[in-house]
Amino acid sequence: MSSTELPDVLAASVAPKPGVVGVAPGERLDSVTLPGLTLSVRSRPSVREGLPPALYVHGLGGSSQNWSALMPLLEDVVDCAAVDLPGFGDSPPPDDGDYSITGHARAVIRYLDAREQGPVHLIANSMGGAVATRVAAVRPDLVRTLTLISPALPELRVQRTALPTGLLAVPGIARLFTRLTKDWSPEQRVRGVMALCYGDPGQVSPEGFSAAVREMERRLALPYMWDAMARSARGIVNAYTLGGQHGLWRQAERVLAPTLLVYGAKDLLVSFRMARKAAAAFRDSRLLTLPDAGHVAMMEYPDTVATSIRELLVYAGQSNDSSISGARG
Numbered sequence: 001m002s003s004t005e006l007p008d009v010l011a012a013s014v015a016p017k018p019g020v021v022g023v024a025p026g027e028r029l030d031s032v033t034l035p036g037l038t039l040s041v042r043s044r045p046s047v048r049e050g051l052p053p054a055l056y057v058h059g060l061g062g063s064s065q066n067w068s069a070l071m072p073l074l075e076d077v078v079d080c081a082a083v084d085l086p087g088f089g090d091s092p093p094p095d096d097g098d099y100s101i102t103g104h105a106r107a108v109i110r111y112l113d114a115r116e117q118g119p120v121h122l123i124a125n126s127m128g129g130a131v132a133t134r135v136a137a138v139r140p141d142l143v144r145t146l147t148l149i150s151p152a153l154p155e156l157r158v159q160r161t162a163l164p165t166g167l168l169a170v171p172g173i174a175r176l177f178t179r180l181t182k183d184w185s186p187e188q189r190v191r192g193v194m195a196l197c198y199g200d201p202g203q204v205s206p207e208g209f210s211a212a213v214r215e216m217e218r219r220l221a222l223p224y225m226w227d228a229m230a231r232s233a234r235g236i237v238n239a240y241t242l243g244g245q246h247g248l249w250r251q252a253e254r255v256l257a258p259t260l261l262v263y264g265a266k267d268l269l270v271s272f273r274m275a276r277k278a279a280a281a282f283r284d285s286r287l288l289t290l291p292d293a294g295h296v297a298m299m300e301y302p303d304t305v306a307t308s309i310r311e312l313l314v315y316a317g318q319s320n321d322s323s324i325s326g327a328r329g
Helices: 101-115 127-138 160-167 175-180 186-197 206-220 224-240 248-254 274-281 302-315
Strands: 028-034 037-043 053-057 079-083 120-125 143-149 260-265 286-290
Touching: 028 101, 037 101, 053 101, 053 127, 079 101, 079 120, 101 127, 101 175, 120 127, 120 206, 120 274, 120 302, 127 224, 127 248, 186 206, 248 274, 260 274, 260 302, 274 286
Parallel strands: 053 079, 053 120, 120 143, 143 260, 260 286
Antiparallel strands: 028 037, 037 079
């Protein structure tokens, strides 16, 4: 089913024109065209030449804007770029309609190959964490270090609070959801998302809330929004059921890059109890646990996350950052 075949979703010819994507001061937004794929990439200018590249990958329903708080805190040690996965942010759907974890990973790999700038520090959240795990496992030559914030790796007992998101994978649920919520305002939708993703939604500033509402309004005007959400959610569920060498936990064990794992104790989508399992699976891992963080620690506690990433770079021999003292070995 194509995106325009979803009932209750306006066809592209009659949909309201989406608004302009938000760009924070110091950021730029570029479009990268590859065969069958166009990706929007958000970046910040390097503070000096020769910095190693970093690529940020968002989660389900997110975009490159999710990294706008973290990128300025690392721009003196890495060359920052954040990608909008196909169908999210300002990236249009992929021509082949593949929203699986493998499909998203293939998009990231194709982008990195096209850049021809060598391996990157790969930093990812939620669904992006599953994508990044697969990239690091199958293409170790592309990854210097790996940072996973609440990665969507398979859980035997999924939290009840995560079930509504998982239900989007069921055929027809996205259509039903659009009907049931057709009268919801963008403000209501944003409050619901923040309640699910933040340990304390009250931390969000009025400016941050307004920006999120504007982005929600823009996304709702896109005819493929729910199709991208539903197919990507289905991709996560399908990835959870894969066994053998294609299973995400098996691939985690194959990752060679030094890895930082970040988990929030108040995460309603990825269980905090998976932190120890992840630390055991990734062979060269460091674990950061945040008692008050939810699902998006890089937005809730960007300074703490940035400090841990700096420590990872020092540990991996990728930075001589003199501002870090007592970096863990």
